[in-house]
Amino acid sequence: DAKTTQPTSMDCAEGRAANLPCNHSTISGNEYVYWYRQIHSQGPQYIIHGLKNNETNEMASLIITEDRKSSTLILPHATLRDTAVYYCIVGDGSGNTGKLIFGQGTTLQVKP
């Protein structure tokens, strides 16, 4: 079973920041928080991941709480092309099994 909980769906206005929450209260000390997104009929696209510290790249920012039990993915200026299913997943990278178990994700609808 997936170890994360996400809202089923969210809406965001184009040009505004999209903040996608994720709960992972049972995360282990060696597990990362990964975010992927999937646009219809395509393979998941990697967005960002982190262990303890907040992370930022050209696509998004990842804010992880100090106790690591939850995180937020931030898309700073959402566009219509950001409409997708966003998956928050915890995994141990290449450390042990490397498995990623997908939950149902959050369907983000960016509206004009």
Add this chain to the structure above:
Amino acid sequence: GAVVSQHPSRVICKSGTSVKIECRSLDFQATTMFWYRQFPKQSLMLMATSNEGSKATYEQGVEKDKFLINHASLTLSTLTVTSAHPEDSSFYICSAILVSTDTQYFGPGTRLTVL
């Protein structure tokens, strides 16, 4: 980011035939790859872990004799759906771990339709 390809992107076959799907890591070597299946309006379901040079590890409920996995090189894993039936019709997706970044990259997927 690292690139993973799959071939073919879509395939249609008759019931009872076998279909092979290839997964390649194009710009990195991957000792570990994964195979997923996704039915319409559902999330990805992990089928098996493919390790270079050793037998694949299958998730509970996945028939290893039906879904044959071979990981013969550091850049190629193949999934063969044997004696395919209409219920095997699905979207099959592979992924590969880039060890240097502890990140898994996914292929574009293969749409299998069994008539």
